[in-house]
Amino acid sequence: MDTLSYKTVSANKETVQKEWILVDAKDETLGRLASKVAMILRGKNKPSFTPHVDCGDNVIVINASQIQLTGNKMTDKQYVRHTGYPGGQRVTTPEKLLATKPTEVVEKSIKGMLPKNRLGRELFRNLYVYEGNEHAHEAQKPKKVDLNSIK
Secondary structure, eight states, rough: GGGHHHOOOOOOOOTTTOOOEEEEEEOBBBHHHHHHHHHHTTTTTTTTTTSSSSOOOOOEOOOGGGGGOOTHHHOOOEEOOOOOOOOTTEEEOOHHHHHOHHHHHHHHHHHHSSOSHHHHHHHHHHHHHHHOOOSSSSGGGOEEGGGGGGG
16 A cells, blocks of 8 residues: 555635535523534534635524523623723623623624634634524525534
8 A cells, every 4th residue: 555645635715615504502502502613613523624724614503592501601601891991891791692682692602712813703704693593594505403413
């Protein structure tokens, strides 16, 4: 067997096969959902994964307002941001955030699991989160995926 004949195939922007994936977030645990969606966005579930290339799929998350958090995280967890002005630190909880912007909780958790560089920002653009059951991507014929089937 000639081992020199095997080549390591590195994916690039032209050779990547991107699909549309539909994920239902109803009654899913936030962190578990976020880690699996981040893995799909990154492309780590594909055999042609290349770390420096956007080889992941486009992901649509529906029912983001019906996400679950374990324990007392709904009231105890804090999202901290700063306005940029002196004394401008603002704190909010997932409970308040779900009441005002239901998709924000899911987006924040998934964004935190992506790389903190240009590639991570590009990957985040492939994520579409919707509050309810309806989405605007029927024309792309997304494939519905059960998160429990993903390892």
